[in-house]
Amino acid sequence: MKRIGVFICHCGINIAGTVDVKRVAEEVAKLDSVVYAQDYIYMCSDPGQALVREKIRQEKLDGIIIAACSPSLHESTFRTAAEEAGLNPWQCEIANIREQCSWVHTDRKKATEKAIRIVSTMVEKTRLNESLEPIPVSITKKALVIGGGIAGIQAALDIADSGHKVILVEKESSIGGHMAQLSETFPTLDCSQCILTPKMVAAGKHRNIQLMTYSEVEEVSGYVGNFNVRIRRKAPFVDWSTCTGCGLCMEKCPAKVPSEFDRGLSTHGAIYIPFPQAVPNKPVIDRESCIYFKTGKCRLCEKTCEIGAIKFDQEDQIIEEEIGAIITATGYETLPVTELQEYGAGEVPDVIDGLAFERLLSASGPTSGEVRRPSDGRVPKEVVFVQCAGSRDPERYRPYCSKICCMYTTKHALLYKHRVHDGQPYIFYIDIRTGGKGYEEFYHNAEQDEGIIYLRGKVAKIFRDGDKTIVWGTDTLTGRNVEIQADLVVLATAVVPRESTAELVKKLRIQTGPNGFLSEAHPKLRPVESINSGFFIAGVAQGPRDIPETVAQASGAACKVISLFSRDHLEQDPAIAWVDEELCGGCRICISVCPYDAREYDEEKCIARVNEALCEGCGSCVAACACGATQQRNLSDSQIKSMVTASLGGE
């Protein structure tokens, strides 16, 4: 017979206010196997834990139950305390009488009865608990970072600096992401490329970073510490190992392709490097636009290249890698202007989005930093900025705040004013949100000293009239509708997750929230981890955020990876499924129901095995198993049966 001790926590008045804890102690003391039952005001406090340890020794307990809050909060606290007193941690169970009892009931008598049943149920479980040992799992100390924007670059650099190998995968031909497109950054107005390019170069040259640009993750299998990753290196049709990046081929290419980097405000050839500071600084041929690929004639680039680096017969390569942890930092897109019908749906030439305006402001942009409007190249004298273009509009577009627009629009208006002194910027906004170090001051200065007119209200309609763009809006602060004959309109379009992220998360088997951004394990306490172990997240792929936050989060994610890699092996919870090989008929229903790919078929023995490293102990296969061959450790059929009986009042 087991000797079980029950420790009932008051949690101040959280439990004791609704549940008669003394009575719970009296009643459970009467149960078989229970040799000790005691209540205490805060069981998780040091004296509370000391009481647990003392009684385990004194009463020679071989099973304990802590009746308190959810096991997600203090299970590890009490299992550690048990272990310190010489008890196997899996002989310690938590009876949740707070979240599932005192917090959801008001009737003291009934809540007390329920608490007694919850504890009795755990007594039944504990009676049959086995002592278990954690399962050691090996770990490959090499990280994969998906996405070469500032988040991915920062995470890769931090991991690499700690001495671990990193593969940085980027689907474009250069790392840099959106930050490389920006002109200057708020609130300090330092040049974006000036602060980004040193990091790009560092990532490109770091001995621990293997850069894989123009590449995409095809498939991920395995589990934390032991992932197998297949990466597709798209054919650039240029031999990057011999190419010197001289750029002659790009000069000769007769094709004209709108530059994605310049948001369509300039063109490049079919063979191109997206921007001068690209890392690696090697061109790719855009197969869709290349005259040779389309017509079979041209090959001008090939003729120009003296070293013969152009390789039209190049094919995609598949590379397989063993990886221990994966950081997803795939960034964002912005809502296309074409989706905003009332703002001209992309048909009005002088209505552009914020990223396009960044390119107009950028010294390396298509106008070398002079603000000239797309339609006729004139310098606009009246510029209207429209915030919340698609954000905070749950009925038609996106329900959330895109967070960065208030600040970047103010920056845009400010930089415009710095470039065009006699120009007049107007900003339409719903609210101005400037939460961040130095942000309110930045906005205050722009509003007070730069002559920017802020108009509180949404713009209803934007349309073309001659060479003017008419903006109909309102100013709720005067209660007057407003019309502005603008020369240029800049829309702060909603930040949205990349379309490709949706496909990627299916391959990684990580989760996204309702708006398509990556989900974190806990919104406050585990913000850089995915719920699936071994996967970490960083940057705007998780939700709209600015550069400082992105960098901080990327370093946070890297730190999690480094902490994972600091161990020699991982410990897996042993309370998982196991198979009675005598009973298993090899029907494989378990394999079909397992959400973690943890069940596999043994061809030799014709049975289904459990991959202990992958099994999360969810119990799906246990429930599905027709012949009872699959069982869960410390949740056997007989345990569940007696627990159900106890929960029903012992009848």
Next chain:
Amino acid sequence: MSERTGLAPPKSPPVRLTRETVSGGFKKRVIELSGQNMDSCYQCGNCSSGCPVAQEMDILPNRIMRLAQLGLKDDIIHSATLWICASCFQCTVRCPRGIDIQGVMDTLRQIALDEGVDHFGPDQIDPEQAASVPQPGLVGVYRKLST
């Protein structure tokens, strides 16, 4: 719209904002005369909520500030608010952005008078009352409220 029969003239016609309105003559003049930067006002409304005579005003002080930011002169100079203002300095003392709102009000009164907008005329006082009001009072009121 107003030409159509049977319909009341529009009460809130849309305003066309231009560079001239929002940073031009009127606004420059208010800034020059008052020495105050109205663009600093972020419309918290503290001036209005603390104003002891606000209940008599047709446009609250914070909105006067807003109209001044946008250079909407006509709305301002025809407002009774300028003349209700008791110049008690409550708004000036409380403004979190340090704007001398009372000073702006003084300026706006001056501009209204310069523009020939009388808030008060002899025809607005009935003869019986006129007889009982002391002469210096009448002179004072004409000086303050008319051109």
